[in-house]
Amino acid sequence: MSRQRLSGCRYFGVDMCLAAHRTLASNCSRLDTHELLFDLAYAVWYDAKMTKPLSIRPCMLMGPGPSDVDPRVLAAMAKPTIGHLDPQFLGVLNDIREMLQAVFQTRNELTLAVSGTGSAGMEACVVNLIQPGDAMLVCINGVFGARMKDVAQRAGAKVTSIEMPWGQVFAPQQIQDAIGKHGPFKVVGIVHAETSTGAAQPIKEIAQIVKSSGALMLLDCVTSLGGMEVDIDGWGIDACYSGTQKCLSCPPGLSPVTFSPAAEKVLMARKTPVQSWYLDMTMVRKYWGTERLYHHTAPINMVFGLHEALRLVLEEGLKPRWERHLRVHKQLKSGLESMGVNYLADPAHQLPMLNAVAAPDGVDEAAVRKRLLDEHRIEIGGGLGAFKGRAWRIGLMGCSASEGHVQALLTAMKKLLH
Numbered sequence: 001m002s003r004q005r006l007s008g009c010r011y012f013g014v015d016m017c018l019a020a021h022r023t024l025a026s027n028c029s030r031l032d033t034h035e036l037l038f039d040l041a042y043a044v045w046y047d048a049k050m051t052k053p054l055s056i057r058p059c060m061l062m063g064p065g066p067s068d069v070d071p072r073v074l075a076a077m078a079k080p081t082i083g084h085l086d087p088q089f090l091g092v093l094n095d096i097r098e099m100l101q102a103v104f105q106t107r108n109e110l111t112l113a114v115s116g117t118g119s120a121g122m123e124a125c126v127v128n129l130i131q132p133g134d135a136m137l138v139c140i141n142g143v144f145g146a147r148m149k150d151v152a153q154r155a156g157a158k159v160t161s162i163e164m165p166w167g168q169v170f171a172p173q174q175i176q177d178a179i180g181k182h183g184p185f186k187v188v189g190i191v192h193a194e195t196s197t198g199a200a201q202p203i204k205e206i207a208q209i210v211k212s213s214g215a216l217m218l219l220d221c222v223t224s225l226g227g228m229e230v231d232i233d234g235w236g237i238d239a240c241y242s243g244t245q246k247c248l249s250c251p252p253g254l255s256p257v258t259f260s261p262a263a264e265k266v267l268m269a270r271k272t273p274v275q276s277w278y279l280d281m282t283m284v285r286k287y288w289g290t291e292r293l294y295h296h297t298a299p300i301n302m303v304f305g306l307h308e309a310l311r312l313v314l315e316e317g318l319k320p321r322w323e324r325h326l327r328v329h330k331q332l333k334s335g336l337e338s339m340g341v342n343y344l345a346d347p348a349h350q351l352p353m354l355n356a357v358a359a360p361d362g363v364d365e366a367a368v369r370k371r372l373l374d375e376h377r378i379e380i381g382g383g384l385g386a387f388k389g390r391a392w393r394i395g396l397m398g399c400s401a402s403e404g405h406v407q408a409l410l411t412a413m414k415k416l417l418h
């Protein structure tokens, strides 16, 4: 029996094998029905699985990410793959650095797209700034602050964490107190847009406090970048990471990061090698910089996609784009509240692009999400952690932040809830 046939046969249930066996037994005089049975099964499997191209039914992506992707981005990703050291491609990398600097509002030279999703960016920032034994403060008010703590502990940081209830944000004084009580810290990390709760953390004052304590300020902008104000230089942020699949409206796969000159100095003065070879910015920067030294093969077509996505952001303009996110958030909010669906995050600090709402009493939130997808082709997210089983997370990110999306969702929700 060939290996290929055996692997094909694994996909078959008993029923199909028995049916094939019966057919063979009645039509065939040979005794080696086993061999024939496998031949038949393999042929059916091959026909069912291998001769049909992938078929995907599209839907409106209105969950916590990924968001809908502009056709221009998909078209850019379908351009011919070229080499990662081809001068054309190196030009694309230069453009991306410049466009990312504009979107992050920074002059940081060390600005690039890490190969990997937002978590890779988180890990890249932490492992490049932290050496084993370094003290780090992590502020946790949802899933992604907790993830940052986990990443920092794995990198060998001595982590102090402070917590706020889900849906609430930190006051600057809390950071000041934590630094006074447990500091000094080398790095202080916080999430700007907590996707698990829908809360928007004000950053400016906190960054000033962190800076004047001598620590580096690390910011998670995975969900905020491209959908609300992010001002890296204006706020004094030392390291920041984002993701392509939220308000940049590109598929998941790259994580834009930026490091200030102060963070770069800390990186270059390390005594121990960066814990992760793949994410080691002392090496990756030599590919994105003028040396063009090979480190790992860049995900070429993903980079093409990000190039187009950033062009779209800058074509629209940062401010108009933030305003669009806010406008459609307000439309969604008034529509949902008129149906008795209420927001979970502190009213003074609600994110425009991530609307975390409580499922009304007696409503099976998972069943509603399933029907939205099955019957209306709209995807929204469920609650995580403390909100699991009782919340919906509705994303209005990038291309999905449109009046059409809001109307489609409200119409479907009305049908499902009444």
Ligand SMILES: Cc1ncc(COP(=O)(O)O)c(C=O)c1O
Pocket: 064, 065, 117, 118, 119, 120, 122, 144, 191, 193, 194, 195, 196, 220, 222, 223, 243, 252
């Ligand atoms: C705030 C925040 N940080 C980090 C991440 C991790 O990003 P990814 O899932 O792309 O690895 C996410 C993902 O949803 C996020 O929302």
